[in-house]
Amino acid sequence: MADxxxxxxxxxxxxxxxxxxxxxxxxxxSFTVLVGPxxxxxxxxxxxxxxxxxxxxxxxxxxGEDVTTRDPSQRGxxxxxxxxxxxxxxxxxxxxxxxxxxxxxxxxxxATRVQDAADTLQLTHLLDRKPKQLxxxxxxxxxxxxxxxxxxxxxxxxxPLSNLDAALRAQMRVELAELHSRIGATxxxxxxxxxxxxxxxxxxxxxxxxxxxQAGAPMELYRKPATPFxxxxxxxxxxxxxxxxxxxxLGGDTVGIRxxxxxxxxxxxxxxxxxxVEHLGSETLIYVTSxxxxxxxxxTEGDIGIDPGQQVRVGYDSADLHRxxxxxxxxVYT
Amino acid sequence: xxxxxxxxxxxxxxxxLALGVLLPLLMMVTISLNPNEQDIMVSMGSIRxxxxxxxxxxNYIEVWTDPVHPFGRYLANTALITFSTLILSIxxxxxxxxxxxxxxxxxxxPVMILILxxxxxxxxxxxxxxxxxxGWLGQIDSYQVQIVxxxxxxxxxxxxxxxxxxxxxxxxxxxxxDGFSFFQIYRHVAMPLSKPVISAIAVLQFLxxxxxxxxxxxxxxxxxxxxxxxxMSAYFGTNQAAWGNIMAFAVSMAVPVIxxxxxxxxxxxxxxxxxxxxG
Numbered sequence: 001m002a003d004x005x006x007x008x009x010x011x012x013x014x015x016x017x018x019x020x021x022x023x024x025x026x027x028x029x030s031f032t033v034l035v036g037p038x039x040x041x042x043x044x045x046x047x048x049x050x051x052x053x054x055x056x057x058x059x060x061x062x063x064g065e066d067v068t069t070r071d072p073s074q075r076g077x078x079x080x081x082x083x084x085x086x087x088x089x090x091x092x093x094x095x096x097x098x099x100x101x102x103x104x105x106x107x108x109x110x111a112t113r114v115q116d117a118a119d120t121l122q123l124t125h126l127l128d129r130k131p132k133q134l135x136x137x138x139x140x141x142x143x144x145x146x147x148x149x150x151x152x153x154x155x156x157x158x159x160p161l162s163n164l165d166a167a168l169r170a171q172m173r174v175e176l177a178e179l180h181s182r183i184g185a186t187x188x189x190x191x192x193x194x195x196x197x198x199x200x201x202x203x204x205x206x207x208x209x210x211x212x213x214q215a216g217a218p219m220e221l222y223r224k225p226a227t228p229f230x231x232x233x234x235x236x237x238x239x240x241x242x243x244x245x246x247x248x249x250l251g252g253d254t255v256g257i258r259x260x261x262x263x264x265x266x267x268x269x270x271x272x273x274x275x276x277v278e279h280l281g282s283e284t285l286i287y288v289t290s291x292x293x294x295x296x297x298x299x300t301e302g303d304i305g306i307d308p309g310q311q312v313r314v315g316y317d318s319a320d321l322h323r324x325x326x327x328x329x330x331x332v333y334t
Numbered sequence: 335x336x337x338x339x340x341x342x343x344x345x346x347x348x349x350x351l352a353l354g355v356l357l358p359l360l361m362m363v364t365i366s367l368n369p370n371e372q373d374i375m376v377s378m379g380s381i382r383x384x385x386x387x388x389x390x391x392x393n394y395i396e397v398w399t400d401p402v403h404p405f406g407r408y409l410a411n412t413a414l415i416t417f418s419t420l421i422l423s424i425x426x427x428x429x430x431x432x433x434x435x436x437x438x439x440x441x442x443x444p445v446m447i448l449i450l451x452x453x454x455x456x457x458x459x460x461x462x463x464x465x466x467x468x469g470w471l472g473q474i475d476s477y478q479v480q481i482v483x484x485x486x487x488x489x490x491x492x493x494x495x496x497x498x499x500x501x502x503x504x505x506x507x508x509x510x511x512d513g514f515s516f517f518q519i520y521r522h523v524a525m526p527l528s529k530p531v532i533s534a535i536a537v538l539q540f541l542x543x544x545x546x547x548x549x550x551x552x553x554x555x556x557x558x559x560x561x562x563x564x565x566m567s568a569y570f571g572t573n574q575a576a577w578g579n580i581m582a583f584a585v586s587m588a589v590p591v592i593x594x595x596x597x598x599x600x601x602x603x604x605x606x607x608x609x610x611x612x613g
Contacts, residue, residue, distance in 0.1 A: 052507050073513035085508035089526040098522070099512030146512070 002063040002076070002153035002186045003028040004049055010057035011044055011210075018044055019210040021058065026188055026203075028063075031180045033189045033197040035233070036207035042190045045207070046156050049188060050079050063153050078147035079156040082163060084139045086131040086146075093118075093127040096145040110149075117145040120179070137168045144179070157189040161196065173199055194234055198222070206230045228324050231256045237285060239322070240296045252323030252330050259285070259299035261320035264306070268315025272296065274308050288314065360384050362588075366393050366581035374577050393582035403565055404557055405586065412561040413590070415477060415550075416543045419484040423539055424532055427487055431494030432520045436506060446495060452488045458548065465552055475555045484543055490535045497531045498524055533601030540594050544587075562587045 004026040011019040019041045026032045034042040047053035049060060051072035059068045067075045086095050097114040118124045121141040131139055140160060147155055157176075161169045177200050180187050191197055197204050198218045205215040206229070214226040218234075225231035231239045239256040247255040264286070272288040275295070286298040286306060298314060306312065323330045337345055361383050368374050369392035377383045398405045434442050434449075464483055473479040501524060509519045525532075547563045554560045566587065569580045595602070 050507075050511060052510070072507075072511045077511065079508070079511050081504045081508060083502060083504050085502065085504040087505070087509075087523060099514070102513055102518060102522075146508075150512075 003061075004154060004186065004188065005061040006045070006058065007061070008058035009045075009048065009055055009060060011041070011048065011053065012056040017210070022211060024205065024212060024215070026186060026205075028186055029184050030203050031177070031187045031189065031201055032203045032205060033191060033201035034205050034207060035191055035194060035197040036213075037192060037233075039209075040207040041210040042192075042207050043158055046079075046158055046188060046190045049075075049154065050077055050156050051075050052079075076153035077156055078150045078152035078154075079158065080140070080143045080147050080160045082159040084131070084143045084163075086139060086142055088131055091128050091130060092123060092134070092142050092145075095131065095142055096123075096149055099146065100149060113149040113151075114145075117148045120148065120182070121145050136164050137172060140164065140172060141175075144176075148179075148183070153186065155183075155185055155187045157187065159191055160189075161191075162193075169196075176200060195236060198234065204234070206233055224329065225256075225322060226329050227327055228254050228256065231322055231324070237297050237299060242293055244292075246292050250321055250323065252325050254324040256322035256324070257316050257320055259297040262296065262298040262314050262316055264298065264300065264304075264312050265315050266313060268313040270314045272312060272314050274306055274310045274312060276308055277306055279303050288312065357384060359588075362581050362584055365577055366585045367391075368578055369393060371576060371578055378577075393578040394586065397579050397582045397586060403568055405562075405565075405583070407557055408560060408562045408565040409586075409590075411477070411559060412544060412563070412587075415480045415561055416540060418477070418481045419543050420536055420539055422481065422485045423487055423490055424535060426485055427490040427535075428494045428498075428525065428528065428532075429520065431491045432498050432524055434491070435495050435498035436501070436519070436524075437516070449488050449491055453492075461548060461552065464549075468553055474553050475559055476553075477559055479553045480546075480550055480559065480561070483549065484539075484546075487539065490539065493531055493535055494528065497528050501527070530601050530604045533598040533604075537595055537598050537602045541591060544591055 004024075006022055006024040009019060009022045009024075010017070022045070024045075034045060036042050044053055048055055049062070051067065051070060051074075055068055059066055061067065062075055062077070072079075087098065090098060093114055096117055097110045100110045100113060114127070115124070118127055121144060123138070123141055123145055126134060126138060126142075131142065134142065140163075143160070160176075161172050164172060173196060176187075176189075180200075189196075189200065201218055203215065204218050204221050206213040206221065208229055213233075214221055214230045221230055221234045225234060225239075228241065232241070235258055237259045239258050240262070242250065242255045242257070243253070247253060270290060270293060272290040272293065274286060274288050276287040278285040278287075281303065282301070284300050284302070284304050284306075286300065286304075287295065288298060289295045296314070364384055364386045365374055365378075367386050367389050368377075369388070369390045374383075377387075397403075430449075433439065434446050439445075468474055468479045468483075505523060506519060509523050514522065545563055546561070547567075550561050550564045551567070554564060557565070562583075566580070566583050569576060569583065
């Protein structure tokens, strides 16, 4: 068992409270993504699991053991940093195996573990190189290798793909997800990119101002966001929000509808004016506006012929509406 | 090669500077190769003292084989004192700087300011109390009295501190997670990365210790522990200064310094350049 349990965890920097008191259980073997905007406390949480940040109050248990005051190396964790944090003067092999060397592990055992990690991450031909001779993706793989050889109970990832270009990021997302299914260890991953969260996680924790807005499976958050914040944060393009009189007519203070759930048909409910059209090939994003609804984004499949300034009618299924009252989801029973 | 118009003035300035540095050296070498003392006296002050007319190693042989002033012994003393001080200085000052830059001690800043404040104290003003302390400890006329006082060096601590403060935080954290102790981070991460700083400090301190005169002249009594810098002054004590021998001695003393700089120059320049770029 290597679940991570936060119990009433607090973090303060002097008088400033970053995390006011948080309870969270990260299940054993899960790939949990902590996601939220800058300053929401996601990295602080991760660093507290690692032991790089002291806890101001509460406790953290890993696999049932209280690790709140333990040294980072005594917690059974390994961490992959955004900047890779490789030792520049060491070869790839030493970067991966040096921590084991310091723990007095027999040389043969170190060599086997380094080789296994290198095989898993396709780094075998790079073992003698220095980090500066590697590409960004290779460096990140070395950083992951350094984590793997320690055979930790929990892997921590702090925005590990942020420094990579879009194509490499997509490739590494797949590799990390595959690595998780192969190793089966608990993985905690911090990102501000909701696409990373949706594609890799089996569990997402959305944070805002140091507290949990919602935690659950990616599709659960997508289908039933608990708050307008989660609704707006999960999903790309962002959910449309309607407020005021139109929202009240639809049954909430704020009503959300995802761009992919709006459709343009001649007999639809709303009349809007097209402001801008983005043709992405497989899909088209249409930005429209109306006096009563405000600006809306519509996502349609394929490439449709529509021009700015054109008047169109937009419709929806009532089941696709997300109604919020007083900042929380309002369940509608029909 | 054509020099761009806007580079003419800087080039001229550099030329004048270079001549200012190189001409005395050229004169030193020229005189050291001339075995005729009278000829040296006549040529001194004229252009002839810069252009070697004769190439004789007689002055060098005289200096190296002088039984009254054992050059080999002085050289060995100087090398021992310089390298011992240098090694201990790099070791202890880097450790101090690492604790000040990366440690968790609450009074790190005040301690660093105190260390920097000592830079404002002229070394000469400390000589007398240091001499008295050396006397109390019975260490006069020894190697250690010439080594130990030079080990702690505020400038060296400052240069290491600057470098260690700029080490990426994540690198230190990765090492902590990997199980490195504080000392192991210093030994296996910080020190291997600080080669340019070590080179810069080594070059600067090497010059300072190799050429030190005031302290060694006060704490040494005879050739047994005396370094080259003090030994050379003996040549000026005689009625008639033997310029050929003095210059041969000076060249022999300068060569190791030049060699040391040449060996470390690439790293030294890299260090100076990087400190220039990054502030």
